[in-house]
Amino acid sequence: MxxxxxxxxxxxxxxxxxxxxxxxxxxxxxxxxxxxxxxxxxxxxxxxxxxxxxxxxxxxxxxxxxxxxxxxxxxxxxxxxxxxxxxxxxxxxxxxxxxxxxxxxxxxxxxxxxxxxxxxxxxxxxxxxxxxxxxxxxxxxxxxxxxxxxxxxxxxxxxxxxxxxxxxxxxxxxxxxxxPAEHDRAVARISHLPHLAAVLVAGRLAAAPAEHLALSGQGVRDVTRVAASDPGLWQQILEANSEAVLDLLAEVRADLDDLMSAVSAAPTAPSGPSAPGLVEILTRGNAGTAAIPGKHGGPARPTRSVFVAVPDHPGELARLFGDAGEIGVNIEDVHIDHDPGRPVGLTELVVDRGSAEQLLAALESRGWTTHR
Amino acid sequence: MxxxxxxxxxxxxxxxxxxxxxxxxxxxxxxxxxxxxxxxxxxxxxxxxxxxxxxxxxxxxxxxxxxxxxxxxxxxxxxxxxxxxxxxxxxxxxxxxxxxxxxxxxxxxxxxxxxxxxxxxxxxxxxxxxxxxxxxxxxxxxxxxxxxxxxxxxxxxxxxxxxxxxxxxxxxxxxxxxxPAEHDRAVARISHLPHLAAVLVAGRLAAAPAEHLALSGQGVRDVTRVAASDPGLWQQILEANSEAVLDLLAEVRADLDDLMSAVSAAPTAPSGPSAPGLVEILTRGNAGTAAIPGKHGGPARPTRSVFVAVPDHPGELARLFGDAGEIGVNIEDVHIDHDPGRPVGLTELVVDRGSAEQLLAALESRGWTTHR
CATH class of the missing domain: 3.40.50.720 (NAD(P)-binding Rossmann-like Domain)
Structure with missing residues (x-):
């Protein structure tokens, strides 16, 4: 770069x-x-x-x-x-x-x-x-x-x-x-591999019983969202970058084998002297999410999520963001949870860690139902 | 159910x-x-x-x-x-x-x-x-x-x-x-498998060169978000549900092998008479995302995304949601893109397909820069 x-x-x-x-x-x-x-x-x-x-x-x-x-x-x-x-x-x-x-x-x-x-x-x-x-x-x-x-x-x-x-x-x-070749290895890792992982997870949902899917939360929605993209376009992309994609898929296949060994091993009996344990694999995932650069290209700033219950009709989000704006806290990110079963959405506001308590207190004083 | x-x-x-x-x-x-x-x-x-x-x-x-x-x-x-x-x-x-x-x-x-x-x-x-x-x-x-x-x-x-x-x-x-057993199979599919896929993708980011990660967009952030969770807690969850999780991981391993065959095959020479092609695998991913129930538990309603450029300082999101509220369109979901490099965020408003044109026209008339 x-x-x-x-x-x-x-x-x-x-x-x-x-x-x-x-x-x-x-x-x-x-x-x-x-x-x-x-x-x-x-x-x-x-x-x-x-x-x-x-x-x-x-x-x-x-x-x-x-x-x-x-x-x-x-x-x-x-x-x-x-x-x-x-x-x-x-x-x-x-x-x-x-x-x-x-x-x-x-x-x-x-x-x-x-x-x-x-x-x-x-x-x-x-x-x-x-x-x-x-x-x-x-x-x-x-x-x-x-x-x-x-x-x-x-x-x-x-x-x-x-x-x-x-x-x-x-x-x-x-x-x-x-x-050019470095670019292709980069997008294989930060675009094509995540896309294919989403496709594989979504593929396992396609034939699932409806009662399984009724328990779906925000996690599975986030992981699979990109799998909704155009198959014809992605076929051309993957074929044009097949070498870098296959290298990464082979690495993931080896990781998947390690993961299966770790899940099947008894907690006190790891599968081999060199095989990573489940906690080690999960901790490497933590490190990977932390490695993605933060907003505006800088290192990721420490943030905190504030959850607010918001009635699901026009104007309520406006009122929430209006209040947050008056409080003067910058919202870094927003997620609205798709809640099955009732007309109240849970809105997650991601803010600088140092601003979270101020935002919570001020929102509560304005009558919002919040949690951390 | x-x-x-x-x-x-x-x-x-x-x-x-x-x-x-x-x-x-x-x-x-x-x-x-x-x-x-x-x-x-x-x-x-x-x-x-x-x-x-x-x-x-x-x-x-x-x-x-x-x-x-x-x-x-x-x-x-x-x-x-x-x-x-x-x-x-x-x-x-x-x-x-x-x-x-x-x-x-x-x-x-x-x-x-x-x-x-x-x-x-x-x-x-x-x-x-x-x-x-x-x-x-x-x-x-x-x-x-x-x-x-x-x-x-x-x-x-x-x-x-x-x-x-x-x-x-x-x-x-x-x-x-x-x-109980049905529940465990359900959460293996809609929670534990997505979690582990996110962990594997994030694990491949952990050791990546910084210049690869500089190209990161919203897709990889969404796919890997849940991999930031507590490894100790997830170890216990996965060990308690190891049978259902291993069954699914074995299915995904077979899917991954099919995927690798499909990526490595020439476009005109599928790897075998029964092996799925790349488009078939990608299309199954489309079907999986569509199978997740929509907001409020009903079938997914057709939505459309409206993109708005929003300056990254307090009050701008409030002004946007204030305008959207006055326009009277209900926002189903929101994503704020973390844009490296400059202080303008791209905010995605997800609305009922039938309301998108109205929202776009009204936002543009209020001076917002939008695209579809």
Missing amino acids: TDLGDEAALPALVGPVEVVGAGLIGTSIALVCARLGIEVVLRDTAEENVRTAHGLGAGRPVRPEDRPQLVVVAVPPAAIADAIVDALQRTDAVVTDVGSVKAAPLTAVAARVAGADLARYVGSHPMAGSERSGPLAASAALFDGRPWAVTPHLDARPDAVGLVETLVLECGAAPIRME | TDLGDEAALPALVGPVEVVGAGLIGTSIALVCARLGIEVVLRDTAEENVRTAHGLGAGRPVRPEDRPQLVVVAVPPAAIADAIVDALQRTDAVVTDVGSVKAAPLTAVAARVAGADLARYVGSHPMAGSERSGPLAASAALFDGRPWAVTPHLDARPDAVGLVETLVLECGAAPIRME
């Missing part, structure tokens, strides 16, 4: 910007550029997407005489390499893509494009998305505050890398420079 | 109620009973817990001459069976416990107590808790709207079962009657 030493030295993004693939990500980037006053031209195999994005003010259909400064390839994973090659052969522009996997497309492109043309290609990957897709879901705010990996190959032109980092910054995101 | 046909026929809870173990759950139950005007007596091997709970108005220390109507055993999993036997031998009361696992303690109790005494025991399990513990974390609101399993054995006295269900209802929870 390389921080930008001197943003002033980055090349200016003056346009035109050509966006290939006017879906959620492509149209969102187009909207950002259009709002900066940059000319945006749109290309998509589905003409309807171009019409929709154009209607949203995200640019106009591409014309043969267009000479873009930057081409952004934002097509599905399986089509990315072809689209990058096409852009490098058609134009003299800097070319980036926004695919979830970086090494495999680079290899495919480098087999067909070389030298000065390949030097104009710099891959990237915004860590933003939605369970929705298509241009109608697009927003210029999609990238606000998100990490955005920039993954140049060794022969990439420095000014091309700089131009892609300019785009990232204009989109409001934080550029994080990584090698 | 049995719904209560006729709540009017349930026995009245008149007390005294003896609570054994004045921790989070025990003290919370004691608070509910005390607020109903029922006499509550407290027993704990740690005298400090009794003093603290007493100070909270949750009852008084037990005396030898006390004759409880109901004993609630709320001690750590490894101590539950002994505490139930002790309560059945000491008193003539109906005895329940609130442990996370039901079959193993019942077997241990039935080996030492028989006939009319065993008939007074009815296990139960409130699906409530917190990452915090101890009497200071207690709250009479802890069980509001939560499922609470009631798990009578075959020879339990009907009036004893009724009295425990009365307690559940007085606590504001929803009683769900299940056989």
Whole structure:
């Protein structure tokens, strides 16, 4: 990870910007550029997407005489390499893509494009998305505050890398420079593995008796939420990153074997001298959650949860947040528990540890039912 | 699962109620009973817990001459069976416990107590808790709207079962009657397996390079959140339910093997005639998330997410919820994205699908930056 030493030295993004693939990500980037006053031209195999994005003010259909400064390839994973090659052969522009996997497309492109043309290609990957897709879901705010990996190959032109980092910054995101293969190992670990774990747990719910599911709490909902995503898109992502994903799945398989040994062992008879015990495995999980960086990229700040019972009708959450705002405590995170059986929600407010007692006392004095 | 046909026929809870173990759950139950005007007596091997709970108005220390109507055993999993036997031998009361696992303690109790005494025991399990513990974390609101399993054995006295269900209802929870072994299979699936999946994913983060973790988004945070829980408590829970947990882990191990085959197979060459493909596995995950019951126990209602950019300082969330409240749209759920790198949060409001367009238009007219 390389921080930008001197943003002033980055090349200016003056346009035109050509966006290939006017879906959620492509149209969102187009909207950002259009709002900066940059000319945006749109290309998509589905003409309807171009019409929709154009209607949203995200640019106009591409014309043969267009000479873009930057081409952004934002097509599905399986089509990315072809689209990058096409852009490098058609134009003299800097070319980036926004695919979830970086090494495999680079290899495919480098087999067909070389030298000065390949030097104009710099891959990237915004860590933003939605369970929705298509241009109608697009927003210029999609990238606000998100990490955005920039993954140049060794022969990439420095000014091309700089131009892609300019785009990232204009989109409001934080550029994080990584090698393509390192990026793929990173997303295998922090995105693809969690996704597959959620899929496996959710898969075990699919055939469960309804009476089992009636006991569901917030834990299982959190663990499985991402498993609701589009299978076709994820198939392409996983196939493009199969090597890094398989390495991690093999590690998890070994961990699972250790876990099964630890669960089946009597408490006083560990399964072997080197096998980790259950407490050791569970403690490693504690360490992993603590390792995820906190809000705003800093180390995780110590927080505390305050629980408030909130009647489930319009205006009650507003009243709660209105009171919290007047109290002057910053809410770091919120969870609303989906409570089966009755119309009262339990709302969890996550706040700085030092502010929790103040918030509790002040909410209670305003008549809220709280617990810690 | 049995719904209560006729709540009017349930026995009245008149007390005294003896609570054994004045921790989070025990003290919370004691608070509910005390607020109903029922006499509550407290027993704990740690005298400090009794003093603290007493100070909270949750009852008084037990005396030898006390004759409880109901004993609630709320001690750590490894101590539950002994505490139930002790309560059945000491008193003539109906005895329940609130442990996370039901079959193993019942077997241990039935080996030492028989006939009319065993008939007074009815296990139960409130699906409530917190990452915090101890009497200071207690709250009479802890069980509001939560499922609470009631798990009578075959020879339990009907009036004893009724009295425990009365307690559940007085606590504001929803009683769900299940056989003990069935309960254990249910929580293995909807609680213990998700917990262990989170632990395995988090375990793979513990040793990851910081630059990998810098790309973390909301998905990995949601999947791993529960892995932050107390290892000692979870060791006891998993050991008490090892049979059902191991059955499920074996199923997941087979699913993981299928998944690895599917990821390593070329898209056009599935690994065998009967092996599921990647899309099939991912689609089963979709079905599992859809099978979790919706808010208030009904089928999941179709919802849509509305994203709003919110500056990260006190009062902004209040203003957002104030505006949402005036617009009159009920917020089903809220997520605040922890955005590394800049002080703007992305807040996801989950609303009924039919209300989303209205909310978006009204928020935009009030100057909020939204996307879908």
